[in-house]
Every structure is written in C-alpha cells, then in structure tokens.
Amino acid sequence: MENKNSFSMTVLSKSVNESFVRSVVSAFALGLDPTVEEISDIKTAVSEAVTNCIVHAYKDTIGKIYISCEIKDNVLSVKIRDRGVGIENIEQAMEPLFTTSDDERAGLGFAVMESFMDSIKVRSAVGKGTTVLLKKHISVRYANKKQR
Amino acid sequence: MAVEISARGEVLTAVLIGEIDHHSAFYIRKEIDSAIELNMPSLLILDFERVTFMDSSGIGLVMGRYKTIAKRCGEVHVVGAKPQIYKVMKLSGLERLVRLEKCS
Ligand SMILES: Nc1ncnc2c1ncn2[C@@H]1O[C@H](COP(=O)(O)OP(=O)(O)O)[C@@H](O)[C@H]1O
Ligand SMILES: [Mg+2]
Numbered sequence: 001m002e003n004k005n006s007f008s009m010t011v012l013s014k015s016v017n018e019s020f021v022r023s024v025v026s027a028f029a030l031g032l033d034p035t036v037e038e039i040s041d042i043k044t045a046v047s048e049a050v051t052n053c054i055v056h057a058y059k060d061t062i063g064k065i066y067i068s069c070e071i072k073d074n075v076l077s078v079k080i081r082d083r084g085v086g087i088e089n090i091e092q093a094m095e096p097l098f099t100t101s102d103d104e105r106a107g108l109g110f111a112v113m114e115s116f117m118d119s120i121k122v123r124s125a126v127g128k129g130t131t132v133l134l135k136k137h138i139s140v141r142y143a144n145k146k147q148r
Numbered sequence: 149m150a151v152e153i154s155a156r157g158e159v160l161t162a163v164l165i166g167e168i169d170h171h172s173a174f175y176i177r178k179e180i181d182s183a184i185e186l187n188m189p190s191l192l193i194l195d196f197e198r199v200t201f202m203d204s205s206g207i208g209l210v211m212g213r214y215k216t217i218a219k220r221c222g223e224v225h226v227v228g229a230k231p232q233i234y235k236v237m238k239l240s241g242l243e244r245l246v247r248l249e250k251c252s
Binding site: 037105115 | 171173
C-alpha cells in the first residue's frame with residue numbers, strides 16, 4: 001500500500017506567517033495519523049525554520065519563503081528555502097546557543113529542529129540563501145486504526 | 149495572544165494566553181517589561197497554563213525577563229507548562245535559572 005502526497009507554497013517573510021505555515025504543515029501531517037506529541041514536534045520545528053528565514057535570511061527586507069512538503073510511506077519531509085543572506089559557517093550556526101542576533105534570540109532554533117525531528121539537512125550559500133530539509137517518521141498505530 | 153498582568157506587593161504575575169512565537173513575543177515582552185518597571189517585583193511568576201504553543205522565542209522571552217529580575221536579586225518562576233512547552237524549556241536548560249513547574 002503506497003501512501004504518497006505533497007504540496008508546496010510560497011509566503012512572504014512576514015512574522016504573521018510563522019503561525020500560518022506551522023498550522024498548514026501540521027494539518028498536512030495529520031494524514032499520517034500522528035500522536036499529539038508528534039504534531040507538536042513538527043509544529044515547533046517548522047516554526048523555528050520559518051522564523052529563521054524571517055529574522056535572519058531576510059533581516060532588513062521582505063522576501064519569499066518556499067515551503068514544500070511530502071508524505072511518503074510513513075515519513076514526512078518538509079523543505080524550507082529562502083533566497084536570503086545565507087550562512088557562512090553552518091556547523092557553528094547549528095551549535096546550541098549560537099546566535100548572530102541580539103534581539104532576545106535564544107540560539108536554540110537548530111537545536112529544537114534537531115531534537116524534535118528525526119533528521120535535518122542544511123545547505124547554504126552566502127548571498128544566495130539557505131535550504132533546511134526536515135524529516136520525521138510517524139509510526140503506524142494499527143491498534144487505533146482498527147478501533148475506528 | 150494576550151497577557152493578563154496583576155501585581156500584589158512584591159509579586160508580579162503574568163498570565164500568558166495563546167501562542168508564543170517570534171511574532172507574538174514582541175508584544176508580550178513590551179507588556180511585561182512595562183509592568184516590571186512600574187512594580188519593581190522581587191518575584192515574577194510567568195503562568196503558562198493557557199499557552200497553547202511555544203517555540204524557542206519563548207525561551208528568549210523568559211531568559212530576557214530573568215536577566216532583568218536577577219539584576220535586582222529577584223526570582224522568576226514558570227508555572228503551568230504543558231508537555232509541549234515543558235519539552236522546549238527542558239531543552240534550553242532554563243530550569244537552572246528559573247523555577248520550572250509542570251502543569252499538574
Ligand atoms: N535561514 C537562515 N538564513 C541565514 N542565517 C540563518 C538562517 N537560519 C539560521 N541562521 C543563522 O544561524 C544562527 C542560529 O540559528 P538558531 O539556532 O535558529 O538560533 P537563533 O535563531 O535564536 O539565532 C542564527 O543566529 C543565524 O546566524
Ligand atoms: Mg532561530
């Protein structure tokens with residue numbers, strides 16, 4: 001039995017879109033019958049990635065954020081891409097507590113994405129932009145499904 | 149997002165309602181900071197019971213208020229954190245600085 005679905009969307013880097021995007025992605029993930037905790041994890045990780053595009057990638061401008069999502073078998077993949085400033089040193093950027101912002105950022109966005117999702121891949125080029133690919137496996141809950 | 153603030157002697161309580169992200173944190177921060185300035189509390193209670201979502205912007209929010217209060221040797225207590233919120237707070241090691249109470 002193959003379970004495959006996808007969608008993509010583009011939003012402007014406005015802070016109101018943080019809640020919009022995480023709601024859309026978590027609604028899409030409902031197709032995998034996740035637990036409450038799994039949905040929260042996805043919401044939180046997506047919120048971090050989108051916020052980074054808004055506060056870092058397009059710091060002093062408004063640009064486009066490209067989101068594409070895929071469900072394949074039992075894995076949710078979320079790709080979040082910007083054409084902003086890019087990251088010079090990805091390894092350093094991903095260290096917990098590292099931040100280049102002085103605006104009460106905790107430097108924990110990547111740490112949240114890493115610990116709440118199964119995998120994270122970051123590609124970036126200075127002056128060109130950044131792509132974050134997040135994946136999470138959602139386990140099948142047969143027992144629950146039969147009861148319905 | 150909304151904040152309900154009440155002061156009683158040295159204790160300032162802020163009840164946060166709704167979702168905390170970078171977008172809403174800006175407003176919450178302003179509200180709490182002006183109440184801190186006005187009341188000079190020695191204890192700030194941040195009530196998270198009615199918070200339905202929080203990302204790492206919420207950590208920045210708590211840390212920022214902690215810095216202000218700690219300067220005056222005060223304390224910050226976080227109460228009512230639901231599982232999702234508690235999970236984000238634990239990851240940050242926030243409990244080393246503030247008293248962190250889970251939702252019962
Ligand atoms: N999309 C992005 N574009 C440019 N820089 C980024 C992006 N995402 C993250 N960064 C850089 O990585 C650092 C760490 O990000 P993060 O862990 O989310 O912490 P924070 O957002 O609190 O600074 C940021 O301070 C920033 O310098
Ligand atoms: Mg971040």
